[in-house]
Every structure is written in C-alpha cells, then in structure tokens.
Amino acid sequence: MRAKSRAIQDEEEIELDMTPMLDVVFILLIFFIVTAVFVKRPGVDIEKPLISEDDERNPSVLVAVMPNDQVWIDKTSYTVQNIQPVLQSLKDQNPELEIVLQGDQEAKIGTVLEVQEVITSLQIPVFVNTEPQ
Incomplete structure (x- = not known):
C-alpha cells in the first residue's frame, strides 16, 4: 500500500x-x-520617367534625384559631391547593399548620371527605377 x-x-x-x-x-x-535588412527611403516623392517595362527590385536603399540637383538618401538631402561618404558608410553597414536610383522626371540627366557614377565607383550594384508606360 x-x-x-x-x-x-x-x-x-x-x-x-x-x-x-x-x-x-x-x-x-x-x-x-x-x-533583418531595413529599406532606407529617400524621404521625398518623385515623378518617375516612363518606360515600357519595369523590373521589380527589393533594394536596401532608395536614392532619389530631384530637379534642383538635390539627392535624397534616408530622408536627408545631399549634394552630389557629399553622397560618397554616406553611401560608403551604408555599404560598410551592409556589404550586400543594392541601390535603386530614382530620378525625377524633371531632374537633369547629368545629375542622375553623376550619382550613378559615384555609386558604381563604390562597387555597389545600382538599378534605375522608372514608371511603366
């Protein structure tokens, strides 16, 4: 028991x-x-140029070029001459960084190309974002 x-x-x-x-x-x-990788938005709305086909990307950073030659990265405005150290620090934080470059419809093509050259000089993959036609 x-x-x-x-x-x-x-x-x-x-x-x-x-x-x-x-x-x-x-x-x-x-x-x-x-x-987790968080997308840094440029902080400004732009009007994108039209094309016939649009590739969807999932970028780490969106860079916007405005008509007044301002470059917006992570809700902060820069000039083309000042973006290299900013992009370098973003690349240091995320080695697999991809950037989608957005140029306003009224932005100067020369400014957009200068920004693209700075990005490619840092060996960061860059894609240009446009509106589908």
Missing part, C-alpha cells in the same frame, strides 16, 4: 519545464531581428 501511494504522488508532481523552449524562441527572435 505504501508503494502504491508513492507512485500516485510521483505522477502528480511531473510537470514539463517550458524554460528551455522559451530560451530557444527568444534566441530565434533575436536572430531574425538582428539579420
């Missing part, structure tokens, strides 16, 4: 410890937060 009551008592005290599972969940959550 004594052995029987001890077996019943042992069965009632058995519980599943959830602490290791919670540790694993939190570690996975931290991993996905740290490895």
Whole structure:
C-alpha cells in the first residue's frame, strides 16, 4: 500500500519545464531581428520617367534625384559631391547593399548620371527605377 501511494504522488508532481523552449524562441527572435535588412527611403516623392517595362527590385536603399540637383538618401538631402561618404558608410553597414536610383522626371540627366557614377565607383550594384508606360 505504501508503494502504491508513492507512485500516485510521483505522477502528480511531473510537470514539463517550458524554460528551455522559451530560451530557444527568444534566441530565434533575436536572430531574425538582428539579420533583418531595413529599406532606407529617400524621404521625398518623385515623378518617375516612363518606360515600357519595369523590373521589380527589393533594394536596401532608395536614392532619389530631384530637379534642383538635390539627392535624397534616408530622408536627408545631399549634394552630389557629399553622397560618397554616406553611401560608403551604408555599404560598410551592409556589404550586400543594392541601390535603386530614382530620378525625377524633371531632374537633369547629368545629375542622375553623376550619382550613378559615384555609386558604381563604390562597387555597389545600382538599378534605375522608372514608371511603366
């Protein structure tokens, strides 16, 4: 009789410890937060030129060129001469950086090409974004 009551008592005290599972969940959550890549928006709306075909990209950074020769990166305005250190720091943060260059319809093509040359001189892949026709 004594052995029987001890077996019943042992069965009632058995519980599943959830602490290791919670540790694993939190570690996975931290991993996905740290490895996530966030897109930096230029901070200004532009009118894109029209073309017949549009390739969809998922860039790390969008760079916008405005008609007044301003270059917008991450909601901050720069001149063409000042963007190289900004882009270099973004590349240092994310070695797999891809940039989509957006030129306003009224922007000077020379300015857009200067920005593209700065980006390619840093060996960053750059794609020009346009509106489909």
